[in-house]
Amino acid sequence: MTRQRVTVLGATGSIGTSTLDVIARHPERYDVFALSAGTQKEALLALCETHRPAVAVLSRSEDAHWLAGELRRAGLATEARYGEEALCDIAADAQVDVVMAAIVGGAGLMPALAGVRAGKRMLLANKEALVMSGALFMAEVARSGATLLPIDSEHNAIYQCLPPTHRDGLDAHGVHQLLLTASGGPFREWSREALGSVTVEQACAHPNWSMGRKISVDSATLMNKGLELIEACWLFNASVDQVQVVIHPQSVIHSMVAYKDGSVLAQLGNPDMRTPIAYGLAWPERIDAGVKPLDLFDVARLDFQAPDADRFPCLALASQAMREGGTAPAILNAANEVAVAAFLDKRLSFTGIGELVARVLEQGHVCPASELEAIAEADRRSRALATELLSGSFS
Numbered sequence: 001m002t003r004q005r006v007t008v009l010g011a012t013g014s015i016g017t018s019t020l021d022v023i024a025r026h027p028e029r030y031d032v033f034a035l036s037a038g039t040q041k042e043a044l045l046a047l048c049e050t051h052r053p054a055v056a057v058l059s060r061s062e063d064a065h066w067l068a069g070e071l072r073r074a075g076l077a078t079e080a081r082y083g084e085e086a087l088c089d090i091a092a093d094a095q096v097d098v099v100m101a102a103i104v105g106g107a108g109l110m111p112a113l114a115g116v117r118a119g120k121r122m123l124l125a126n127k128e129a130l131v132m133s134g135a136l137f138m139a140e141v142a143r144s145g146a147t148l149l150p151i152d153s154e155h156n157a158i159y160q161c162l163p164p165t166h167r168d169g170l171d172a173h174g175v176h177q178l179l180l181t182a183s184g185g186p187f188r189e190w191s192r193e194a195l196g197s198v199t200v201e202q203a204c205a206h207p208n209w210s211m212g213r214k215i216s217v218d219s220a221t222l223m224n225k226g227l228e229l230i231e232a233c234w235l236f237n238a239s240v241d242q243v244q245v246v247i248h249p250q251s252v253i254h255s256m257v258a259y260k261d262g263s264v265l266a267q268l269g270n271p272d273m274r275t276p277i278a279y280g281l282a283w284p285e286r287i288d289a290g291v292k293p294l295d296l297f298d299v300a301r302l303d304f305q306a307p308d309a310d311r312f313p314c315l316a317l318a319s320q321a322m323r324e325g326g327t328a329p330a331i332l333n334a335a336n337e338v339a340v341a342a343f344l345d346k347r348l349s350f351t352g353i354g355e356l357v358a359r360v361l362e363q364g365h366v367c368p369a370s371e372l373e374a375i376a377e378a379d380r381r382s383r384a385l386a387t388e389l390l391s392g393s394f395s
């Protein structure tokens with residue numbers, strides 16, 4: 001077995017930390033080549049002390065300058081860099097075998113694409129990158145021969161339940177539907193009225209998964225499931241109608257594939273992201289992830305419900321954007337990022353998130369999304385429109 005050199009983009013986050021936990025369990029298999037964080041410089045320094053990467057990247061030059069000084073003082077040879085170009089470099093470096101793309105939001109798109117273009121083994125957690133640029137991203141994967149392994153637990157589950165050649169087309173493999181499970185979030189049973197007064201603290205406390213703040217809010221509005229629906233369409237070459245969202249509150253089944261002969265294959269496990277991360281790191285082998293075995297007697301029962309489009313409009317907005325195609329998913333994603341940031345900042349109500357995204361989608365101008373520039377422009381315009389609407393009637 002040859003040792004693998006890994007870059008972790010978004011190393012200080014929830015997925016980044018879990019990735020480094022799995023890597024640390026297998027020092028004979030993996031070396032950390034590079035780590036990145038946005039503004040969490042102290043946390044990145046601590047990770048450098050433990051994992052001794054060749055390069056560490058932060059967003060701002062002043063933070064990288066601070067980090068360089070601290071690294072020197074600690075006697076570490078790690079080089080401190082900053083900015084998007086440095087992120088793209090550590091994803092594409094000739095010394096790198098594996099890239100974990102775990103930056104949150106559209107900020108992760110260019111570095112993830114850089115890794116894809118360099119033909120790396122890409123572990124994709126950053127779903128927003130695929131939502132924004134799906135057609136272009138998948139075309140680059142095909143062109144470069146990169147190995148794309150989904151880390152989002154649902155997509156990882158579906159990947160495990162499909163034959164290896166699934167990109168030839170789901171029909172050709174006798175697939176009837178992809179069944180995308182959703183916990184339903186912390187407000188699954190709440191009335192529409194009660195949803196109006198959800199607080200940031202309530203939205204960030206997910207019942208089954210411990211995650212970053214943005215994805216926690218997305219899970220609560222079901223926009224996360226909407227983004228995942230789009231992600232599934234691109235990853236598995238599926239139409240919107242071939243993906244059925246199923247509310248499954250226990251989060252034990254991570255998703256399923258229904259075949260035409262009536263068989264339904266599922267992947268089960270405890271809700272711990274180290275399982276899909278270890279799968280991606282070791283594929284096609286299997287390694288210990290540090291996850292406790294699933295105790296079915298403890299689980300005892302599995303429940304399923306249909307999603308409620310009235311109380312959770314974000315799911316329908318996402319399928320609408322995917323059906324519309326072009327830059328519509330990028331517009332949806334950007335508006336959602338602005339809306340979630342405003343909610344976390346207490347400038348927008350919880351139900352305002354879906355209302356703002358709907359307004360931006362209505363007013364946004366959809367173009368073909370075959371060029372990166374068109375996607376970047378749609379992203380910029382959508383953010384500007386959402387920000388303008390927020391300063392008006394949405395505040």
Ligand code: NAD
Pocket residue numbers: 009010011012013014015016036037038039040059101102103104105107125126127128151152153209210211212213214215273
């Ligand atoms: P997080 O907020 O915990 O971590 C995000 C990481 O990205 C941090 O290291 C942060 O410093 C960095 N970052 C943030 N903004 C940045 C910017 N502008 N430029 C550069 N770096 C930046 O998020 P997370 O929960 O780990 O999620 C990461 C990604 O994985 C998201 O796209 C999310 O949807 C996806 N994902 C997460 C989970 C989960 O369980 N947490 C599950 C499935 C998918």
Ligand code: MG
Pocket residue numbers: 152153154228
């Ligand atoms: Mg998921």
